[in-house]
Amino acid sequence: MIENRPMTTFVSHTVLILGVALIVFPIWVMVVAASHDALRLTQVPLPLLPGNQFWVNLKLLFSGQGFSAPIHLTLLNSLAMALMISVGKIVISIISAFAIVYFKFRFRMFFFWMIFLTLMLPVEVRILPTYEVIANFGMLDTYAGLSIPLIASATATFMFRQTFMTISDELMEASRIDGASPMRFFFDVVIPMSRTNIAALFVILFIFGWNQYLWPLLVTTDPDMYTVVMSIKQMLESGESEPMWHLIMMTALVAMLPPILVVIFMQKIFVKGLTDSEK
Amino acid sequence: MHKRVHYNTSYLPYLLVAPQIIITLLFFIWPAVQALYQSFLLEDAFGLYTEFVWFDNFTELYDSENYLNSFIRTAFFSISVAALSMGFALFFAALADRVIKGSHTYRTLLIIPYAVAPVLAGTLWLFLFNPTLGIIPYFLDMVSIDWNHKLNSSQAMSLVIIAAAWKQVSYNFLFFVAAMHSIPKSLIEAAAIDGAGPLHRFRTIIFPLISPTTFFLLVVNIIYAFFDTFGIIHAITGGGPGNSTEILVYKVFNDGFVGLDLGGSAAQSVILMFIVIVLTVVQFKYVERKVEY
Numbered sequence: 001m002i003e004n005r006p007m008t009t010f011v012s013h014t015v016l017i018l019g020v021a022l023i024v025f026p027i028w029v030m031v032v033a034a035s036h037d038a039l040r041l042t043q044v045p046l047p048l049l050p051g052n053q054f055w056v057n058l059k060l061l062f063s064g065q066g067f068s069a070p071i072h073l074t075l076l077n078s079l080a081m082a083l084m085i086s087v088g089k090i091v092i093s094i095i096s097a098f099a100i101v102y103f104k105f106r107f108r109m110f111f112f113w114m115i116f117l118t119l120m121l122p123v124e125v126r127i128l129p130t131y132e133v134i135a136n137f138g139m140l141d142t143y144a145g146l147s148i149p150l151i152a153s154a155t156a157t158f159m160f161r162q163t164f165m166t167i168s169d170e171l172m173e174a175s176r177i178d179g180a181s182p183m184r185f186f187f188d189v190v191i192p193m194s195r196t197n198i199a200a201l202f203v204i205l206f207i208f209g210w211n212q213y214l215w216p217l218l219v220t221t222d223p224d225m226y227t228v229v230m231s232i233k234q235m236l237e238s239g240e241s242e243p244m245w246h247l248i249m250m251t252a253l254v255a256m257l258p259p260i261l262v263v264i265f266m267q268k269i270f271v272k273g274l275t276d277s278e279k
Numbered sequence: 280m281h282k283r284v285h286y287n288t289s290y291l292p293y294l295l296v297a298p299q300i301i302i303t304l305l306f307f308i309w310p311a312v313q314a315l316y317q318s319f320l321l322e323d324a325f326g327l328y329t330e331f332v333w334f335d336n337f338t339e340l341y342d343s344e345n346y347l348n349s350f351i352r353t354a355f356f357s358i359s360v361a362a363l364s365m366g367f368a369l370f371f372a373a374l375a376d377r378v379i380k381g382s383h384t385y386r387t388l389l390i391i392p393y394a395v396a397p398v399l400a401g402t403l404w405l406f407l408f409n410p411t412l413g414i415i416p417y418f419l420d421m422v423s424i425d426w427n428h429k430l431n432s433s434q435a436m437s438l439v440i441i442a443a444a445w446k447q448v449s450y451n452f453l454f455f456v457a458a459m460h461s462i463p464k465s466l467i468e469a470a471a472i473d474g475a476g477p478l479h480r481f482r483t484i485i486f487p488l489i490s491p492t493t494f495f496l497l498v499v500n501i502i503y504a505f506f507d508t509f510g511i512i513h514a515i516t517g518g519g520p521g522n523s524t525e526i527l528v529y530k531v532f533n534d535g536f537v538g539l540d541l542g543g544s545a546a547q548s549v550i551l552m553f554i555v556i557v558l559t560v561v562q563f564k565y566v567e568r569k570v571e572y
């Protein structure tokens with residue numbers, strides 16, 4: 001702190017607490033709603049304090065009755081999709097960055113710009129034709145169809161390229177004199193030296209993958225392939241009656257818990273990775 | 280860009296870039312070319328009849344009041360989201376920069392919305408603002424505001440803006456905090472010794488020094504509002520009431536997958552692509568400049 005102004009510090013804290021409360025409020029209301037029964041959630045005003053039905057609702061959700069897709073299956077699908085996207089992106093980006101930085105070969109810059117181009121083609125602007133490609137390959141309703149079209153990554157390739165540029169040239173020369181092959185150098189030097197970046201990227205990409213919505217919505221028609229994030233929308237639309245808010249809120253809670261936990265527990269690495277890499 | 284020394288193996292580098300390049304070609308370049316091609320075609324919904332119509336799809340969009348409205352709506356939406364979210368984040372970051380105790384706790388709580396999927400964020404705000412049940416309409420009723428975003432289009436727009444801004448606050452907050460952190464402490468101390476109060480210091484030192492970050496965030500926020508808010512709108516309003524919350528990305532989806540107007544949807548995709556290219560170039564131009572600092 002620069003100077004001692006107890007009053008200003010006090011006001012700062014008060015305003016911060018109010019602000020944080022405002023940001024967390026929707027999450028709080030969700031947790032509260034997930035702990036009440038269906039009847040209580042039809043009475044105005046809705047509760048602001050937790051009830052005692054939390055475990056009952058959780059059990060009800062996992063019993064899977066009355067759902068088009070059981071939640072343990074949708075959770076598993078989400079996990080598979082998120083892991084395939086994050087691991088896939090990291091693997092193909094790290095090897096292509098390695099090639100671009102450490103090798104001299106024809107069309108190197110051409111490939112580089114081609115990868116750069118993907119930055120300008122988010123899935124939202126090419127949904128219909130990409131859907132057609134997936135359909136032609138028979139990849140609808142498969143994990144491959146869910147993840148592979150999202151795997152190419154200019155950002156990750158750039159980030160790895162940046163990291164590799166900071167690894168000193170002497171290391172490569174030394175390993176070459178010692179007779180190590182390029183791949184040996186890659187596995188024994190480059191990967192260990194990029195550990196922190198890989199971890200940070202993994203956190204960001206896992207959240208990105210887990211939270212995908214539009215793409216899974218298009219390529220899955222089989223309820224067994226639904227992801228947990230998508231299943232919320234189906235619950236909101238179910239039938240003519242008022243939606244079953246206690247179960248919807250419980251599902252929302254279960255669906256957002258994995259990425260929230262990842263962000264909170266890997267906070268330090270996540271924050272560093274985000275603010276360093278996305279520029 | 281490139282190492283001083285490198286390997287000269289003949290086939291290995293091609294093998295290494297192959298997966299990325301194949302995926303890029305199949306799922307990025309090819310579909311983009313297809314979209315470009317389809318935007319010049321007139322097709323019926325069953326694909327039985329196709330005609331090459333040059334720029335007809337584009338002129339049709341240009342003449343369509345509906346599309347132009349969607350454009351204005353998207354501009355309004357993204358500027359509101361960026362302003363609301365960045366304003367909030369900047370305010371909190373400035374406060375968090377001041378306090379030492381508890382700043383870690385504040386940060387932990389403020390980054391939670393980042394991890395929430397857009398469609399789930401939409402669901403939460405839909406529940407809060409549910410016209411018959413929601414807590415906030417209940418309180419609004421006390422000050423005789425009648426809340427019904429299912430009928431009132433400006434209320435619907437406000438709600439999607441709030442939900443979209445809420446989700447983005449975390450990201451902006453983290454970047455503002457990092458930017459303020461990188462300002463040399465000696466500058467602030469010197470100003471404090473000269474008698475400048477916290478507000479004065481913020482206005483004359485901190486805010487100008489973080490302006491590159493502010494500009495970067497502005498571009499990122501606009502890209503976010505354009506492309507990543509589909510889930511929020513899909514959950515809360517579905518583009519309605521009327522078309523009052525149908526932003527451009529939503530319209531591509533609606534016209535293509537629901538309305539089956541393939542040529543029109545492709546033409547819209549091409550326009551969106553053009554917008555992303557402009558935004559990305561702006562973003563990178565700025566990064567280049569920043570490297571020189």
